[in-house]
Amino acid sequence: MGENPQLNAKGELKHLLSLEGLPARILRHILDTADPFVESAQQESKKVPLLSGKSVFNLFFEPSTRTRTTFEIAAKRLSADVFNLNIGTSSQSKGETVLDTVDNLAAMHADMFIVRHSQSGAAHLIAKHVAPHIRVINAGDGRHAHPTQGLLDMYTIRHYKKDFQELRVAIVGDLLHSRVARSQIHALTTLGVPEVRIIAPRTLLPSHVDTFGVQVYHDMATGLKDVDVVIMLRLQNERMRGALLPSAQEYFKYWGLTAEKLAYAKPDAIVMHPGPMNRGVEIDSSVADGAQSVILPQVTFGIAVRMAVMKILAESQA
Amino acid sequence: MGENPQLNAKGELKHLLSLEGLPARILRHILDTADPFVESAQQESKKVPLLSGKSVFNLFFEPSTRTRTTFEIAAKRLSADVFNLNIGTSSQSKGETVLDTVDNLAAMHADMFIVRHSQSGAAHLIAKHVAPHIRVINAGDGRHAHPTQGLLDMYTIRHYKKDFQELRVAIVGDLLHSRVARSQIHALTTLGVPEVRIIAPRTLLPSHVDTFGVQVYHDMATGLKDVDVVIMLRLQNERMRGALLPSAQEYFKYWGLTAEKLAYAKPDAIVMHPGPMNRGVEIDSSVADGAQSVILPQVTFGIAVRMAVMKILAESQA
Amino acid sequence: MGENPQLNAKGELKHLLSLEGLPARILRHILDTADPFVESAQQESKKVPLLSGKSVFNLFFEPSTRTRTTFEIAAKRLSADVFNLNIGTSSQSKGETVLDTVDNLAAMHADMFIVRHSQSGAAHLIAKHVAPHIRVINAGDGRHAHPTQGLLDMYTIRHYKKDFQELRVAIVGDLLHSRVARSQIHALTTLGVPEVRIIAPRTLLPSHVDTFGVQVYHDMATGLKDVDVVIMLRLQNERMRGALLPSAQEYFKYWGLTAEKLAYAKPDAIVMHPGPMNRGVEIDSSVADGAQSVILPQVTFGIAVRMAVMKILAESQA
Numbered sequence: 014m015g016e017n018p019q020l021n022a023k024g025e026l027k028h029l030l031s032l033e034g035l036p037a038r039i040l041r042h043i044l045d046t047a048d049p050f051v052e053s054a055q056q057e058s059k060k061v062p063l064l065s066g067k068s069v070f071n072l073f074f075e076p077s078t079r080t081r082t083t084f085e086i087a088a089k090r091l092s093a094d095v096f097n098l099n100i101g102t103s104s105q106s107k108g109e110t111v112l113d114t115v116d117n118l119a120a121m122h123a124d125m126f127i128v129r130h131s132q133s134g135a136a137h138l139i140a141k142h143v144a145p146h147i148r149v150i151n152a153g154d155g156r157h158a159h160p161t162q163g164l165l166d167m168y169t170i171r172h173y174k175k176d177f178q179e180l181r182v183a184i185v186g187d188l189l190h191s192r193v194a195r196s197q198i199h200a201l202t203t204l205g206v207p208e209v210r211i212i213a214p215r216t217l218l219p220s221h222v223d224t225f226g227v228q229v230y231h232d233m234a235t236g237l238k239d240v241d242v243v244i245m246l247r248l249q250n251e252r253m254r255g256a257l258l259p260s261a262q263e264y265f266k267y268w269g270l271t272a273e274k275l276a277y278a279k280p281d282a283i284v285m286h287p288g289p290m291n292r293g294v295e296i297d298s299s300v301a302d303g304a305q306s307v308i309l310p311q312v313t314f315g316i317a318v319r320m321a322v323m324k325i326l327a328e329s330q331a
Numbered sequence: 332m333g334e335n336p337q338l339n340a341k342g343e344l345k346h347l348l349s350l351e352g353l354p355a356r357i358l359r360h361i362l363d364t365a366d367p368f369v370e371s372a373q374q375e376s377k378k379v380p381l382l383s384g385k386s387v388f389n390l391f392f393e394p395s396t397r398t399r400t401t402f403e404i405a406a407k408r409l410s411a412d413v414f415n416l417n418i419g420t421s422s423q424s425k426g427e428t429v430l431d432t433v434d435n436l437a438a439m440h441a442d443m444f445i446v447r448h449s450q451s452g453a454a455h456l457i458a459k460h461v462a463p464h465i466r467v468i469n470a471g472d473g474r475h476a477h478p479t480q481g482l483l484d485m486y487t488i489r490h491y492k493k494d495f496q497e498l499r500v501a502i503v504g505d506l507l508h509s510r511v512a513r514s515q516i517h518a519l520t521t522l523g524v525p526e527v528r529i530i531a532p533r534t535l536l537p538s539h540v541d542t543f544g545v546q547v548y549h550d551m552a553t554g555l556k557d558v559d560v561v562i563m564l565r566l567q568n569e570r571m572r573g574a575l576l577p578s579a580q581e582y583f584k585y586w587g588l589t590a591e592k593l594a595y596a597k598p599d600a601i602v603m604h605p606g607p608m609n610r611g612v613e614i615d616s617s618v619a620d621g622a623q624s625v626i627l628p629q630v631t632f633g634i635a636v637r638m639a640v641m642k643i644l645a646e647s648q649a
Numbered sequence: 650m651g652e653n654p655q656l657n658a659k660g661e662l663k664h665l666l667s668l669e670g671l672p673a674r675i676l677r678h679i680l681d682t683a684d685p686f687v688e689s690a691q692q693e694s695k696k697v698p699l700l701s702g703k704s705v706f707n708l709f710f711e712p713s714t715r716t717r718t719t720f721e722i723a724a725k726r727l728s729a730d731v732f733n734l735n736i737g738t739s740s741q742s743k744g745e746t747v748l749d750t751v752d753n754l755a756a757m758h759a760d761m762f763i764v765r766h767s768q769s770g771a772a773h774l775i776a777k778h779v780a781p782h783i784r785v786i787n788a789g790d791g792r793h794a795h796p797t798q799g800l801l802d803m804y805t806i807r808h809y810k811k812d813f814q815e816l817r818v819a820i821v822g823d824l825l826h827s828r829v830a831r832s833q834i835h836a837l838t839t840l841g842v843p844e845v846r847i848i849a850p851r852t853l854l855p856s857h858v859d860t861f862g863v864q865v866y867h868d869m870a871t872g873l874k875d876v877d878v879v880i881m882l883r884l885q886n887e888r889m890r891g892a893l894l895p896s897a898q899e900y901f902k903y904w905g906l907t908a909e910k911l912a913y914a915k916p917d918a919i920v921m922h923p924g925p926m927n928r929g930v931e932i933d934s935s936v937a938d939g940a941q942s943v944i945l946p947q948v949t950f951g952i953a954v955r956m957a958v959m960k961i962l963a964e965s966q967a
Contacts, residue, residue, distance in 0.1 A: 054440045058384025060412075066694025068722065078416055079435070086386065086439050089412045094696075094725045098714055109925035117715070117924060120948035121722050122690045288435060289427035312438035372758045376702025378730075396734055397753070404704065404757050407730045606753060607745035630756035 018140050025329045028140040028149040029322050031158040032196040037203050043321050044168050050317035054090075063324050064093035067124040071097045072139075073152075074111070074130040079289065080152050083161075083312075084127045087319035093125075115139050119147055125323065126150070133157035145331035150322060156192050161322060162287055163196030165315040167204060169307055170242055172314065173283050177201070183210040183236055183278075184227075186246030186268060186295050189217045193287050194246060198225050212236035214268065216258065233268065237277040245270050245286045248295045261294045271297045275305065283307045336458050345647045346458040346467040347640050349476040350514040355521050361639050362486050368635035372408075381642050382411035385442040389415045391470075392429070392448040397607065398470050401479075401630075402445045405637035411443075433457050437465055443641065444468070451475035463649035468640060474510050479640060480605055481514030483633035485522060487625055488560055490632065491601050495519070501528040501554055501596075502545075504564030504586060504613055507535045511605050512564060516543050530554035532586065534576070551586065555595040563588050563604045566613045579612045589615045593623065601625045654776050661965045664776040664785040665958050667794040668832040673839050679957050680804050686953035690726075699960050700729035703760040707733045708775075709788075710747070710766040715925065716788050719797075719948075720763045723955035729761075751775050755783055761962065762786070769793035781967035786958060792828050797958060798923055799832030801951040803840060805943055806878055808950065809919050813837070819846040819872055819914075820863075822882030822904060822931050825853045829923050830882060834861050848872035850904065852894070869904065873913040881906055881922045884931045897930045907933045911941065919943045 017034050021027045026039050053061060069088040071081050076099055088095045100114060115126065125148045128136040133155030140149040153159040174180055182201055188194050188211055201209050211222065212230045222229060230236030237243060248264060258264055270284065284296075284306045292298045301308060335352050339345040344357050371379060387406040389399050394417055406413045418432060433444065443466045446454040451473030458467040471477040492498055500519055506512050506529055519527050527545045529536070540547060548554030555561060566582060576582055588602065602614075602624045610616045619626060653670050657663040662675050689697060705724040707717050712735055724731045736750060751762065761784045764772040769791030776785040789795040810816055818837055824830050824847055837845050847858065848866045858865060866872030873879060884900060894900055906920065920932075920942045928934045937944060 056384075059386065059440055060384045066692075066696045068695065068725075078418070082414055082416060082436075083439065085414060086412075089386075094722075096718055096721060098718060100714070110928070113924075113926060113928075116945055117948050118718075120945040121719065121952050122695060122949070288431075290431060292428070292431075309434055309438040312435050313440070316439050374702075377704065377758060378702045396736070400732055400734060400754075401757065403732060404730075407704075606749075608749060610746070610749075627752055627756040630753050631758070634757050 018137060021330055023330065026322075026325050027329045027331065028136075029160050029326065030136050030140055030149065030151045032160045032163045032200045032203075033158070035203070037205070040164070040167065040200060040204055043164055043318065043325060044171055046321035046325055047168055047314065047317040050090075050320040051314065054313070054317065059090050060092055061090065062092045064088065064091035064124075064327055067093045067327065068122060069093045069095050069125045069127065069323070070118055070123050071095065071127045072100060072115070072118070072129070073098065074100045074128075074135065075153070076101060077129055077153070080129060083315055084150075084152060084319055087316050087323060088125075088127075090316070091320055091323055093323075111135065111139070112142050115143060119143055123147060125326065127152050129153045131155055148326040148329070150326070153192055156190060158196050159192045160196050161315070161319050162193045163200045164322070165311055165318045166193075166197055166244065166285060166287075167200050168314045168318050169285060169311045170283075172310070173307060174241055177204040177206050180206045180242060181208040181210070181240045182206055182242040182244065183212055183230075183240045184244045184246065185212040185233070185236070185270065187217045187248050188213045188222065188246065189219055190249055191246050197244060198227060202226055210236055210240065212268070214258075233270075233274045234277055237274060240278045241282055243270065243275065243278055243282055243284050245284065245296050247287060247289065248291055261291075265294055265297075269293070269295055269297060270300050272299050272303070275300055281305075285311055288312065336455060339648055341648070343647045344640075344643050345649065346454075347478050347644065348454050348458055348467065348469045350478045350481045350518045350521075351476070353521070355523070358482070358485065358518060358522055361482055361636065361643060362489055364639035364643055365486055365632065365635040368408075368638040369632065372631070372635065377408050378410055379408065380410045382406065382409035382442075382645055385411045385645065386440060387411045387413050387443045387445065387641070388436055388441050389413065389445045390418060390433070390436070390447070391416065392418045392446075392453065393471070394419060395447055395471070398447060401633055402468070402470060402637055405634050405641060406443075406445075408634070409638055409641055411641075429453065429457070430460050433461060437461055441465060443644065445470050447471045449473055466644040466647075468644070471510055474508060476514050477510045478514050479633070479637050480511045481518045482640070483629055483636045484511075484515055484562065484603060484605075485518050486632045486636050487603060487629045488601075490628070491625060492559055495522040495524050498524045498560060499526040499528070499558045500524055500560040500562065501530055501548075501558045502562045502564065503530040503551070503554070503588065505535045505566050506531045506540065506564065507537050508567060509564050515562060516545060520544055528554055528558065530586070532576075551588075551592045552595055555592060558596045559600055561588065561593065561596055561600055561602045563602065563614050565605060565607065566609055579609075583612055583615075587611070587613055587615060588618050590617050590621070593618055599623075603629055606630065654773060657966055659966070662958075662961050663965045663967065664772075665796050665962065666772050666776055666785065666787045668796045668799045668836045668839075669794070671839070673841070676800070676803060676836060676840055679800055679954065679961060680807055682957035682961055683804055683950065683953040686726075686956040687950060690949070690953065695726050696728055697726065698728045700724065700727035700760075700963055703729045703963065704758060705729045705731050705761045705763065705959070706754055706759050707731065707763045708736060708751070708754070708765070709734065710736045710764075710771065711789070712737060713765055713789070716765060719951055720786070720788060720955055723952050723959060724761075724763075726952070727956055727959055729959075747771065747775070748778050751779060755779055759783060761959065763788045765789045767791055784962040784965070786962070789828055792826060794832050795828045796832050797951070797955050798829045799836045800958070801947055801954045802829075802833055802880065802921060802923075803836050804950045804954050805921060805947045806919075808946070809943060810877055813840040813842045816842045816878060817844040817846070817876045818842055818878040818880065819848055819866075819876045820880045820882065821848040821869070821872070821906065823853045823884050824849045824858065824882065825855050826885055827882050831861075833880060834863060838862055846872055846876065848904070850894075869906075869910045870913055873910060876914045877918055879906065879911065879914055879918055879920045881920065881932050883923060883925065884927055897927075901930055901933075905929070905931055905933060906936050908935050908939070911936055917941075921947055924948065
């Protein structure tokens with residue numbers, strides 16, 4: 014267990030780098046910890062003093078206003094001081110290494126780093142490097158992982174479906190480039206979902222998909238048949254222009270989630286999407302805004318889940 | 332009254348989108364509410380806890396450091412948490428619609444949006460879309476409106492001239508492209524100013540200026556004659572390069588406010604400008620820095636007026 | 650003394666613009682004031698309420714994420730509200746002058762400006778212009794000065810060497826373009842260091858170096874001989890591409906600090922660098938990360954020193 018840099022000697026979560034390697038008890042502990050934050054957000058004041066006096070750094074080597082904002086909100090609601098650093102445009106271009114940047118901020122008495130980087134493994138590298146009292150959260154590294162997204166998805170599924178043990182879940186779209194999907198698959202399996210399906214064109218499947226422990230489908234009709242949860246993936250704009258796909262219209266025709274295709278799923282199936290959505294490409298507006306969509310609740314739960322992760326890390330021992 | 336999206340069923344201000352359609356009692360209520368904030372700014376601590384625990388989002392689809400800063404200051408002095416989003420460079424470019432962006436931030440439990448957008452009507456669109464508990468302030472939409480600027484101008488005039496009922500006010504310059512001028516004209520008329528004048532070259536007049544209820548002048552000598560208030564408009568740099576104007580020097584010669592031209596106004600006339608100034612283009616430095624200039628007090632009052640608007644909206648019912 | 654815009658009529662520090670002209674008692678007072686902040690940073694909550702309710706503006710006409718962040722951290726740990734303005738991309742490009750920008754922010758009840766500008770003298774200009782209750786800190790102006798960097802260097806030297814009276818200090822590298830070096834030399838001399846050495850290639854020496862009161866060396870072996878403190882300067886990337894230097898490799902060979910060259914210094918000599926480092930150019934990694942390096946403590950002390958300067962200025966009289 015000492016080899017997993019996310020866990021301390023007592024097996025408690027110390028950094029959040031990837032959902033892979035996290036046991037079910039830790040996943041459930043995070044989801045449970047998020048519950049009261051979903052409720053406190055309804056109060057007159059949304060703030061709680063758990064991280065008061067702490068310094069949280071949004072260390073974004075790759076820009077992402079949306080993700081940065083969710084962590085900034087979560088940290089400020091916990092009363093932390095938040096510092097936003099878009100490193101792509103600063104010291105990095107002055108030739109400083111990532112670890113030197115991190116060492117400098119640590120020397121300024123940083124308590125927590127939220128790390129976004131285009132290279133897989135960047136958050137791991139930082140977590141292994143920093144002093145024992147500093148905590149690291151991976152906010153997306155290359156194609157590798159985006160664990161808080163995976164966690165908010167699990168929170169959402171548990172909120173609407175209560176129990177993971179009987180579920181059939183389909184993940185649809187660009188599995189090849191998605192750092193979210195791997196986190197989701199691991200978490201779903203760990204939490205006991207008996208049937209996880211992948212629905213994707215062959216050009217958007219990772220080469221080692223057979224090792225994922227999932228069932229692969231190449232059409233929506235059979236793939237969505239009787240599922241409880243449909244998780245749509247975002248199709249990156251740059252993919253649409255590339256050689257992997259004929260066109261956005263063509264993609265929508267075969268893989269876009271419409272009311273007709275959604276009808277293959279169970280009548281009470283929920284529809285999820287990590288955002289931002291490409292309406293009319295991977296999802297039809299009637300579904301995105303429809304009664305089965307839980308896309309906006311995902312966003313709401315995302316703040317609570319990030320607060321929960323920050324609380325757990327801040328209270329963990331080195 | 333129910334058709335005005337700015338007002339709730341009781342006729343109270345709920346969003347601030349435009350000064351058009353706002354009755355005099357509401358305008359006066361905002362100005363009165365600003366009074367104590369002008370005074371609290373002189374205190375050792377400038378902060379009051381009125382918006383403590385609230386989340387205010389500066390949602391700038393069009394960049395403006397100055398305007399963004401004024402709202403950020405106002406919100407922080409009210410003890411809110413402030414989140415700055417420059418959307419031009421983020422999700423928008425990922426293909427997400429404005430309303431999806433707004434829905435996402437609302438799902439993160441936003442309480443108030445300060446909206447700046449290059450398209451007229453953007454703030455209205457957002458106000459009509461959001462959940463009932465969310466408040467929207469228009470911080471400038473296309474050529475349409477910039478209501479807090481209009482309000483701070485009214486505050487400034489009332490501060491120096493006490494009573495609107497006897498005033499002669501001249502607005503000078505690029506009426507065609509000014510989103511401030513329309514707000515000003517409406518507010519001045521509503522508050523009872525009997526004589527509002529416009530002084531501008533024909534190429535910088537809106538086509539429907541005859542419907543504004545103002546007197547139009549094409550020279551400074553007669554236009555400024557005996558006025559109590561001179562409101563200079565900013566000449567956008569891009570206009571100077573265009574076909575509408577011969578040159579900055581030429582513009583200054585005819586329309587720039589110099590001490591000589593100001594002498595046509597009443598001896599105690601005040602000079603206003605929304606900033607940032609083009610010295611030597613629409614205004615001479617001797618006037619901008621002169622005894623009759625109230626340009627910097629406008630800025631001071633602008634913070635108090637924005638605090639007042641935020642307070643009123645936060646306390647209003649849906 | 651009245652002619653030094655940094656000092657008030659009682660000879661107290663009112664602005665921090667340059668270490669030149671500051672007497673030893675003021676330098677020592679700043680270092681003494683920083684002491685408790687080094688300790689408070691170790692506490693559970695790093696925040697103290699000294700600047701609560703104050704508005705501190707990071708007014709960066711030249712971008713610098715690192716320096717901006719250090720001041721933002723210092724101000725927030727003192728409980729101030731901090732506003733970050735990157736002016737290069739805003740009003741400045743709309744034709745507004747620096748002093749108009751400053752006047753506007755002052756009218757918004759700014760209490761303190763942290764100024765970074767590519768032109769020497771910018772912070773002085775602003776300090777002389779602003780109202781008496783406003784305080785100005787120079788965060789780097791052209792090639793002129795970067796006084797808080799100089800102060801944190803003095804704090805570091807005092808921390809490790811206790812007494813300035815017996816020291817031999819060498820400053821190595823690009824003296825020509827360094828705004829840090831001049832501040833350092835003045836401070837070292839003022840605090841009583843008897844021997845300050847400069848080690849640099851002739852092409853990177855300022856023309857009037859003979860007026861600095863230092864000894865100039867053109868090789869590391871004799872220059873570093875028996876020194877107590879080695880201060881390495883950063884080699885700007887742009888210099889390496891210019892005509893002043895043959896290549897980064899060549900520079901490293903002659904002027905880069907390696908373990909071999911460091912052996913010329915006293916065995917307990919400390920190694921300093923203002924960051925960000927170019928490893929393998931002006932400094933070898935074995936030295937940067939070695940036992941004699943105090944480069945990260947410099948960063949830690951830098952926050953405390955900036956807090957100390959802000960406290961002293963905020964408590965000073967006009």
